[in-house]
Amino acid sequence: MITIEQLQEIKEKNQDIVNFRKEHGERGNGKYRSHVLVCAGTGCTSSGSQKIADKLEEEIKAAGLEEEVCVIRTGCHGLCALGPVMIIYPEAAFYSNMELEHVPEIVSEHLVKGNVVTKYLYQETVTEDGIISMNQTNFYKPQNRVALRNCGVINPECINEYIGTGGYQALAKVLTTMSREDVVKCITDSGLRGRGGGGFPTGKKWQFAMGGEPGVQKYVCCNADEGDPGAFMDRSVLEGDPHVVFEAMAIAGYVIGANQGYIYVRAEYPIAVDRLNIALAQAREYGVLGDNIFGTGFSFDIDLRLGAGAFVCGEETALMTSIEGNRGEPRPRPPFPAVKGLFGQPTILNNVETWANIPQIILKGADWFAGMGTEKSRGTKVFALGGKINNVGLVEIPMGTTLREVVENIGGGIPNGKKFKAAQTGGPSGGCISLENYDVPIDYDNLVSIGSMMGSGGLIVMDEDDCMVDIAKFFLEFTVDESCGKCTPCRIGTKRLLELLNKITDGKAEMEDLDRMVELCNLIKENSLCALGQTAPNPVLSTYKYFKDEYIAHVKDKKCPAGKCKNLVSYHIDAEKCIGCGLCKKNCPGDAITGEKKQPHEIDTAKCLKCGVCMTKCKKDAIYKA
């Protein structure tokens, strides 16, 4: 067990190391003159960053620099679209799209001679006047990394680096100088709301769990069962900064009087699970988890529970049922978990991103946090940008940023000059935001009022080529598949709703089907047991609200305006443009194209699989959809 004095010593020893890793960072007493931070998040790992890190170490050793330069495998930097990425300090040179072959040159030029290899840099950081920091680029400049502050900065497998950034100071502060009431007041005053989707005020949640008889067994849980398609905010925090979650949970344990925490993490996040296990072992070794933390008499430990892949286990009561060893199904509320949660005991559950905000709120104060964001949604929010957007990745922006800013500026716009059509927030529980709400500040209440929801932070951008009925169908297919099957409206209702949507995209629906669809949506929304069912119709209702014309076109005209719904589209060859090159015929997997060389070709619509290969192959733009 370390004491608070020892914690300070470790901090002082390590703060120079982490402080070096910023623009104009001071080396101080740090051992290494250069730090190479290679992203070891899931995105970059899958594009080969580990091999690059190995190669860097090898080359650095060969150049005899191992005492001068260190290679650090960090969490996610956010700009996943350009992975693998790495940053070299003190120059703050941001290399992107790294390949193994670039490594020797970067070592020999940059690390040995001190010349940044600008051709391999993220080109936005290269200007006529030299290189600029990544924080000056469109992607990073509007961001404010609070929850992600250590992601991409520290080595997540090294507790000393976390302590160097001020880690576990908040826990020490709480345990030695703050009463339980002080902490709850601080969190309440900060205005922090649950980042998992519901947006429930965190301070209030904690307060509910504070009461009861002394000595009652209570629990603190972390929801790391991030399941929305396209969302990976929580994964990045766990992979990049696992200790922040432990620290925050211990603080909550102190507040409500719990001595045990559980992190329910998806087994599909193997890197996160590994790093959590490593971090857990280190935290126990230092005694920042375990018995008598800092000698204050407060004890708190954490165990991991791996989810088996069911989306519904992200719902709080289902998550607890699963931790208890039962089939992951939701339970009716009330009783709420703060009264009767895990194993029937008072429990608080917050998601990873919520936890990641806590220590800093304690250290910097409620006012600091409340100073960011909008009136009812304080602080920042992490979004996972995906879909038709150039900068696919992870961003943390102040609440109240507009969708336009996110898409056009931070996200770098839409590929191929296509037009923005809508963005889906909140995954399968959320709804779409159309062009008319492009400039609405993003916060909890605004999103709900326009028929979407914050959700955990997935943000999927769609362009003019996307069919909104098809998008609604995509999300509904997901919920049908992920419905646990416990309650009637969700189990059968979502399936029926999907059948109606299929009917629409197949061109077999009548106008009355649209009324039935809305009625069914309302039935599911109003009568389902848990949030999964209650929100499952949102993608349908919101696309119907903002793109009613598209639905009507499918039903009345039997046309898909975006040309996406296969059964409503046929491919044709414009005889005047076709030069008879035969490329389309050669590539057609269905042998649906006929024609003599140099003569206009024809598509047999009966044989056509509507795969669209011909269209992509044609060099004369002679093929069109109708």
Place this chain on the structure above:
Amino acid sequence: MIKVTIDGITVEVEQGSTILEAAKVAGVEIPTLCYLKDVTPEASCRMCMVEIEGMPKLVTACSFPAADGNVVHTRTERVVKARRGVLELLMSNHKTDCFSCPQNGMCKLQDLCFEYGVKDVPFEGVEKAIDDSNKFFTYDPNLCILCHRCVNTCQKRTCRGSIDTTQRGFKSVISPAFGMDWADSNCESCGNCVQACPTGALTMKKQKTYRHWDVEKVLTTCPHCATGCQYYVYVKDNRVVDVEAADGPSNRGLLCVKGRSASFDFAQCDERITTPLIKDRETGEFREAGWDEALDLVASKFTELKKTYGGQALAGFACSRSTNEDIYMLQKMTRVAFESNNTDNCARV
């Protein structure tokens, strides 16, 4: 105590009572399918939706705790629409060949569809495989509404835990672990799940031999052991065709496999011995005898044995199928008439 008004009737109930419990006190019936008394509310069927003044959402009466001053409406247009919607969804995946269903006339789903006017089924269901492997009952998922009364009964009342939902969402079915056949599982075939089923999804094979309206229900005690479980025997044409557990003090609505499936067939078995039989020493054949003759013979033989070898040479051992009263009489006879304490019974099943 708190005061709750349900459909205009104000009642006093204990703090912590659910809306459903309060409604019962008020004499207002709220339909349920998944609700099982004394078991944690499942709240999955969504039939018991009610409206509470001042609350934006409908709530499930079975799970929602009543609060002092609650004004509850159980029959508003909104509530009825929700219940009908739920029934329509259930029926959209439910076979409607009620004529050939053993549960016809006893089916709660049928009753509710009648009450709420649910007639046509606007969607087509998906045919799922029937599990007929158990010797005593059959599970037909095509009639299952996944109310989990069977699962809750097996897990929380009989505490056997043989079945649960397998698969997920629309594909869900009730089955033993890993989708194995019922017969291969640790199921003891007690059939309490069958009795809990509100539809024809779980039916006793015996149900094929009668229709519910043909039978007379007679409350009696199970003769199989000395536990004294109460049950109704179903009598058709003066023959027992089935049993149904009653809420007796020792069984509380449950039965074991023997009680439910092996306790009455012998009553009408052709080979049943209905008069005493005495073996003719000469021929070695049994002959029918009257009670007096038989009892005299037995009494004389016991008396002879006692005289020759003493009471300690005798013992009285009662069959577990005897009633408590019979077992008592036997030990009394052993102690008083035989003058022996060698007495016991095998009623420990």
